[in-house]
Amino acid sequence: xxxxxxxxxxxxxxxxxxxxxxxxxxxxxxxxxxxxxxxxxxxxxxxxxxxxxxxxxxxxxxxxxxxxxxxxxxxxxxxxxxxxxxxxxxxxxxxxxxxxxxxxxxxxxxxxxxxxxxxxxxxxxxxxxxxxxxxxxxxxxxxxxxxxxxxxxxxxxxxxxxxxxxxxxxxxxxxxxxxxxxxxxxxxxxxxxxxxxxxxxxxxxxxxxxxxxxxxxxxxxxxxxxxxxxxxxxxxxxxxxxxxxxxxxxxxxxxxxxxxxxxxxxxx
Amino acid sequence: xxxxxxxxxxxxxxxxxxxxxxxxxxxxxxxxxxxxxxxxxxxxxxxxxxxxxxxxxxxxxxxxxxxxxxxxxxxxxxxxxxxxxxxxxxxxxxxxxxxxxxxxxxxxxxxxxxxxxxxxxxxxxxxxxxxxxxxxxxxxxxxxxxxxxxxxxxxxxxxxxxxxxxxxxxxxxxxxxxxxxxxxxxxxxxxxxxxxxxxxxxxxxxxxxxxxxxxxxxxxxxxxxxxxxxxxxxxxxxxxxxxxxxxxxxxxxxxxxxxxxxxxxxxxxxxxxxxxxxxxxxxxxxxxxxxxxxxxxxxxxxxxxxxxxxxxxxxxxxxxxxxxxxxxxxxxxxxxxxxxxxxxxxxxxxxxxxxxxxxxxxxxxxxxxxxxxxxxxxxxxxxxxxxxxxxxxxxxxxxxxx
Numbered sequence: 003x004x005x006x007x008x009x010x011x012x013x014x015x016x017x018x019x020x021x022x023x024x025x026x027x028x029x030x031x032x033x034x035x036x037x038x039x040x041x042x043x044x045x046x047x048x049x050x051x052x053x054x055x056x057x058x059x060x061x062x063x064x065x066x067x068x069x070x071x072x073x074x075x076x077x078x079x080x081x082x083x084x085x086x087x088x089x090x091x092x093x094x095x096x097x098x099x100x101x102x103x104x105x106x107x108x109x110x111x112x113x114x115x116x117x118x119x120x121x122x123x124x125x126x127x128x129x130x131x132x133x134x135x136x137x138x139x140x141x142x143x144x145x146x147x148x149x150x151x152x153x154x155x156x157x158x159x160x161x162x163x164x165x166x167x168x169x170x171x172x173x174x175x176x177x178x179x180x181x182x183x184x185x186x187x188x189x190x191x192x193x194x195x196x197x198x199x200x201x202x203x204x205x206x207x208x209x210x211x212x213x214x215x216x217x218x219x220x221x222x223x224x225x226x227x228x229x230x231x232x233x234x235x236x237x238x239x240x241x242x243x244x245x246x247x248x249x250x251x252x253x254x255x256x257x258x259x260x261x262x263x264x265x266x267x268x269x270x
Numbered sequence: 271x272x273x274x275x276x277x278x279x280x281x282x283x284x285x286x287x288x289x290x291x292x293x294x295x296x297x298x299x300x301x302x303x304x305x306x307x308x309x310x311x312x313x314x315x316x317x318x319x320x321x322x323x324x325x326x327x328x329x330x331x332x333x334x335x336x337x338x339x340x341x342x343x344x345x346x347x348x349x350x351x352x353x354x355x356x357x358x359x360x361x362x363x364x365x366x367x368x369x370x371x372x373x374x375x376x377x378x379x380x381x382x383x384x385x386x387x388x389x390x391x392x393x394x395x396x397x398x399x400x401x402x403x404x405x406x407x408x409x410x411x412x413x414x415x416x417x418x419x420x421x422x423x424x425x426x427x428x429x430x431x432x433x434x435x436x437x438x439x440x441x442x443x444x445x446x447x448x449x450x451x452x453x454x455x456x457x458x459x460x461x462x463x464x465x466x467x468x469x470x471x472x473x474x475x476x477x478x479x480x481x482x483x484x485x486x487x488x489x490x491x492x493x494x495x496x497x498x499x500x501x502x503x504x505x506x507x508x509x510x511x512x513x514x515x516x517x518x519x520x521x522x523x524x525x526x527x528x529x530x531x532x533x534x535x536x537x538x539x540x541x542x543x544x545x546x547x548x549x550x551x552x553x554x555x556x557x558x559x560x561x562x563x564x565x566x567x568x569x570x571x572x573x574x575x576x577x578x579x580x581x582x583x584x585x586x587x588x589x590x591x592x593x594x595x596x597x598x599x600x601x602x603x604x605x606x607x608x609x610x611x612x613x614x615x616x617x618x619x620x621x622x623x624x625x626x627x628x629x630x631x632x633x634x635x636x637x638x639x640x641x642x643x644x645x646x647x648x649x650x651x652x653x654x655x656x657x658x659x660x661x662x663x664x665x666x667x668x669x670x671x672x
Contacts, residue, residue, distance in 0.1 A: 150654065
């Protein structure tokens, strides 16, 4: 087989894989739409409600803000990025079991359902961030986004990180169920307070920062805020760390998934 | 691997799973054949083709056509020789910034506005056509630069885009970045803006001090006038009443009356003693002393009434008036002294430099073009495409389902 033919075959397989994931994502959106109270719009509004609640709480307790980034955008970025990570990671733990029926189609693998779920969550939260930013810019008539490309890259890296963590926890948790519980607790309880959702890292004393900067989600959140305004200080934050964590997590997750795929396909 | 029997599909998933079927029962070849049966030119406006074309165009522009940009960076901090007194310390005070850092940050924020102002642009580029010529587009990148015929407002926007003034929250320093289409352009603009920043820091402080000096000099003039007026009033009072100092005279009169009363007490004691010695109260020795006592009493009463009576010397009123006038003179003298001291200090302050622009990093001639903008622009294009596909497609899907 010539090189061109091989490349053509690879491209065709990649396109097919993409169409499988997109189709599964559409399926999941349809299921959510039919289950949700507000239908299709509810899929988008649910994260917005949560953001509005946190915003009201922030206004009530009068958290200190800076004039570098609009406070609504500042909060929405933190909330949406963290909850995207959380939803992708947590849904990966239970997504395979819920989609057992469609594994009848031999072409569909558990990883495809996880990718579809991650894609849907990322689109929901990306839409939320985009709509809120556009709304704030229209209200204040002062748009500012210094590095949109970098922000998109950070978003994708965080998605990869979440996927890697979710897949790893899923596979390991299949053998050791306690791992699933630990990951759920870790993501819901610990990561929420160490991910810079409600505070900016540079406002904390230097002696406290080493206890938080191990968390790559914090790096993603602060880097995203820095991409909006380059004057936003990000001490001890590194893009290299986020890239490393995302690639390692994704690589490890895919590696152990490949060797344990049959385990996931077997019914519990 | 053993597959378990598939449970029957639920009703709400049946519709969803119908999306999966066409995927597998219509193979890739059939899809391609189907596409070939369509009109050929419609394939060109399909989403993948448009997206690929967009990415290719972005790559060609960013890495091929796009003009080189050079960047010069300077960093400085605005310091006072005597830092202001520190506020009370708190747990977060190291992170919130010392007063010096906050002061430099404040000046940095003013500079952000000042360096992008029309006045600075006018000083650096007084000739608009010369400015247009310096930043004119060049082949092959006809989109980057100052387009011919741009009005002054558009030139100002372009000028503001060529610079970036970023105060650093943590250290208080200010980073000044300037862009140019060749290294000299970027360096010259950076140095010119640093000079303008230096001028701003000095002018503001010296301007404030000059205003304060003018005010202090006016206060000196007013204090002098007031002192002269008080002195004139006191002199007129003294001339009118023929007395140098009514207060001193009142004190002297009081002493004199006290002496008379003391003498009266002695005479009374002597009279009482003589009355006990002599049986006859009309004896000449007793009468002599009694007459002296009566005379002295009459004299003391007459003197006292002369001092305080309005028809007499009225020393009480005069002394109060004199005291007030003297107090007025003393106050005017002190006020003049204070005004003269303030005026002298303002004069010194207006000539002295209150704040210094300390260079932490001098701008250097860029050795090579800035590579970051190409990757940033390309990533921004990809990010935009991702947002349009991811967000736009999703929102369209949600609207369709609604």
